[in-house]
Amino acid sequence: xxxxxxxxxxxxxxxxxxxxxxxxxxxxxxxxxxxxxxxxxxxxxxxxxxxxxxxxxxxxxxxxxxxxxxxxxxxxxxxxxxxxxxxxxxxxxxxxxxxxxxxxxxxxxxxxxxxxxxxxxxxxxxxxxxxxxxxxxxxxxxxxxxxxxxxxxxxxxxxxxxxxxxxxxxxxxxxxxxxxxxxxxxxxxxxxxxxxxxxxxxxxxxxxxxxxxxxxxxxxxxxxxxxxxxxxxxxxxxxxxxxxxxxxxxxxxxxxxxxxxxxxxxxxxxxxxxxxxxxxxxxxxxxxxxxxxxxxxxxxxxxxxxxxxxxxxxxxxxxxxxxxxxxxxxxxxxxxxxxxxxxxxxxxxxxxxxxxxxxxxxxxxxxxxxxxxxxxxxxxxxxxxxxxxxxxxxxxxxxxxxxxxxxxxxxxxxxxxxxxxxxxxxxxxxxxxxxxxxxxxxxxxxxxxxxxxxxxxxxxxxxxxxxxxxxxxxxxxxxxxxxxxxxxxxxxxxxxxxxxxxxxxxxxxxxxxxxxxxxxxxxxxxxxxxxxxxx
Numbered sequence: 001x002x003x004x005x006x007x008x009x010x011x012x013x014x015x016x017x018x019x020x021x022x023x024x025x026x027x028x029x030x031x032x033x034x035x036x037x038x039x040x041x042x043x044x045x046x047x048x049x050x051x052x053x054x055x056x057x058x059x060x061x062x063x064x065x066x067x068x069x070x071x072x073x074x075x076x077x078x079x080x081x082x083x084x085x086x087x088x089x090x091x092x093x094x095x096x097x098x099x100x101x102x103x104x105x106x107x108x109x110x111x112x113x114x115x116x117x118x119x120x121x122x123x124x125x126x127x128x129x130x131x132x133x134x135x136x137x138x139x140x141x142x143x144x145x146x147x148x149x150x151x152x153x154x155x156x157x158x159x160x161x162x163x164x165x166x167x168x169x170x171x172x173x174x175x176x177x178x179x180x181x182x183x184x185x186x187x188x189x190x191x192x193x194x195x196x197x198x199x200x201x202x203x204x205x206x207x208x209x210x211x212x213x214x215x216x217x218x219x220x221x222x223x224x225x226x227x228x229x230x231x232x233x234x235x236x237x238x239x240x241x242x243x244x245x246x247x248x249x250x251x252x253x254x255x256x257x258x259x260x261x262x263x264x265x266x267x268x269x270x271x272x273x274x275x276x277x278x279x280x281x282x283x284x285x286x287x288x289x290x291x292x293x294x295x296x297x298x299x300x301x302x303x304x305x306x307x308x309x310x311x312x313x314x315x316x317x318x319x320x321x322x323x324x325x326x327x328x329x330x331x332x333x334x335x336x337x338x339x340x341x342x343x344x345x346x347x348x349x350x351x352x353x354x355x356x357x358x359x360x361x362x363x364x365x366x367x368x369x370x371x372x373x374x375x376x377x378x379x380x381x382x383x384x385x386x387x388x389x390x391x392x393x394x395x396x397x398x399x400x401x402x403x404x405x406x407x408x409x410x411x412x413x414x415x416x417x418x419x420x421x422x423x424x425x426x427x428x429x430x431x432x433x434x435x436x437x438x439x440x441x442x443x444x445x446x447x448x449x450x451x452x453x454x455x456x457x458x459x460x461x462x463x464x465x466x467x468x469x470x471x472x473x474x475x476x477x478x479x480x481x482x483x484x485x486x487x488x489x490x491x492x493x494x495x496x497x498x499x500x501x502x503x504x505x506x507x508x509x510x511x512x513x514x515x516x517x518x519x520x521x522x523x524x525x526x527x528x529x530x531x532x533x534x535x
Contacts, residue, residue, distance in 0.1 A: 319450025
């Protein structure tokens, strides 16, 4: 370890670290544009100047290594003047269009100009006004606002692994451009919008739709593959306006893929189920959720005298809490342990990028969670044995929980047509709902509370500020309603209650709760009793 002094405060740190990181960690702000922890250092913006004793002039903190005995000053007269000069140069051609810029409210140029810049500009000549450019299917370039930090160029080369962006017209007219013969269509391309410190790179699907200060920002987990990337869902009036990455260095680092970034669109484009339905002859009649739960309870009651005559199948888009609620309600109310998840091998290969960021071929977010909930608790019951029992006719009724847009294998559809009574919880009408006796509208993961376990056995918490369509319920609520109408007293009243029950059933979850998971999650297999998190 080495010791250095920063603004009169003695600091201990590891050798070889960049000065900007050491200073930032003690709570002192160092303004910067070109520097990003995950990218190579260019030192081009020159805004992170600090003074170091015995140095002939101010140094840039992003490319200065902390040394033992170093004495650093971050707020001297020389530092303040250097920052003012840098900001004045950066603003020479920058338009004063904050009122119409989508970055307003989260723009580092706005923030640092206010904190460290001059109150007026000495530049009186006409500003250079290059046109906006279309870079690809999702991203537009407002060249007038660019400060040439080159974060986007370095990201595409170093993180995405494909040189789709470059700098052209080097000199006073330099600007960002797509490499000739290419377009910005990489599956990680949306991240350049996030890391752009100004309003230069714009998401076409967000431009002029709302102001960022109107957005409610909720941290949750992406459900588009088994990677379990951490995301912010940013919404207003119950409408998702954008999804952005939440930093979790143990899972996704700083990034998310564009599949997850725009995942909400596919749910917006479908006609969601909003009312329960009961089949009467060839017709499906809309009913209340209470009427549907009563009908299910009455029909399940016919079979409960026979062990495992009622079964449940849960898709791996469900939370652990929802899966556990189904398992418990079947055990308590239906005399059944014929409960399983539906598991599937990935149909496509993982996409792995230069720094290790991975888009998983497994498009189910919670197969590992369902293996825990079903596989470890009743090892003699698995998906194939349940399907075989349906085929043999031993299983008379099935509750199928499907809360995604994936197709159900034809074999399962053929088997489910044979059961006497089929309950389907789904988010849209599908071949599965067409054969159901009772249809229940379900929630998608963006509307749900609970937990997922990703492919690395990382247990993470889902949260939401969104309201599901009127008439929908969480799976755990439906399972409770059915069991109570079958005369059972159910103890859970929330997803957190269910998790606490799970923590008593499964040793991997012992000592944990939603609160103890925090925002970074918990890798199963690590001692849970210390603090409940590993990041």
